[in-house]
Amino acid sequence: MTRQITETTNVDPPPPRESIRALLRRRRRGVGRFRGIQYWLRVRGYYFLAAFAGLFVVNAVVIGGRVAYDVTLQIDSPWDTSSPALALPLSLAGWLVVTGFAGAVAGYVVTEVTDNRNIGRMRGRGNARRIALIPLLDRLQYRRHGFEVPHYFGIRFALRHDGDWARAQDHWEIIVEKFLNAAESDRTHGPRQAMWQAVLEASYVLDGMSGKCPVCEETAAKGEGRTDARQ
Numbered sequence: 040m041t042r043q044i045t046e047t048t049n050v051d052p053p054p055p056r057e058s059i060r061a062l063l064r065r066r067r068r069g070v071g072r073f074r075g076i077q078y079w080l081r082v083r084g085y086y087f088l089a090a091f092a093g094l095f096v097v098n099a100v101v102i103g104g105r106v107a108y109d110v111t112l113q114i115d116s117p118w119d120t121s122s123p124a125l126a127l128p129l130s131l132a133g134w135l136v137v138t139g140f141a142g143a144v145a146g147y148v149v150t151e152v153t154d155n156r157n158i159g160r161m162r163g164r165g166n167a168r169r170i171a172l173i174p175l176l177d178r179l180q181y182r183r184h185g186f187e188v189p190h191y192f193g194i195r196f197a198l199r200h201d202g203d204w205a206r207a208q209d210h211w212e213i214i215v216e217k218f219l220n221a222a223e224s225d226r227t228h229g230p231r232q233a234m235w236q237a238v239l240e241a242s243y244v245l246d247g248m249s250g251k252c253p254v255c256e257e258t259a260a261k262g263e264g265r266t267d268a269r270q
């Protein structure tokens with residue numbers, strides 16, 4: 040157990056600016072606020088789109104770009120092409136993309152409207168727009184972040200990490216992600232409301248705990264104390 044000299048600990052300098060990598064990690068960890076097809080599109084949708092694009096290119100080479108386009112949009116039957124074996128999967132995938140996309144847009148509009156209404160009712164209109172990703176700990180210091188957290192929660196959580204804001208932020212995101220995923224069964228909450236709720240619960244649970252944060256204790260229990268190893 041290494042103990043730094045605590046006299047030199049200084050939380051006055053602002054935390055370092057968030058790097059692109061840290062932002063992407065924060066985005067990924069907050070994806071649990073979405074439900075159903077919206078969640079699926081964000082997690083797996085890119086693979087499906089890539090596979091679809093690949094299928095289209097192969098078809099364009101074999102049966103011609105214009106025919107491939109017509110098959111994708113259900114204008115042409117795949118059986119009328121020179122290679123039905125290739126054109127049939129493209130036709131099915133095209134149908135899935137078009138209907139899936141329309142369904143996702145409709146679902147998005149519905150949840151966005153109800154979500155904004157619900158969160159707006161709770162927090163006031165201006166604050167609703169600020170709620171999206173897992174919040175940065177240092178942003179929670181300011182009044183207009185739209186979340187409900189204990190007083191001085193951000194700075195006190197950073198102090199539990201000897202003023203290491205980056206490590207505190209990392210652990211804070213891990214914990215909020217767990218709360219987001221634990222609430223998975225509750226499908227009535229839109230993404231903003233789910234995030235708002237997870238931040239509320241995580242911050243008050245952490246505030247009620249004494250001593251170190253649970254992620255620190257978990258890594259310490261593994262014997263190493265290496266926090267960078269967990270991605």
Ligand SMILES: [Zn+2]
Pocket residue numbers: 200206207210252253254255256
């Ligand atoms: Zn920690």
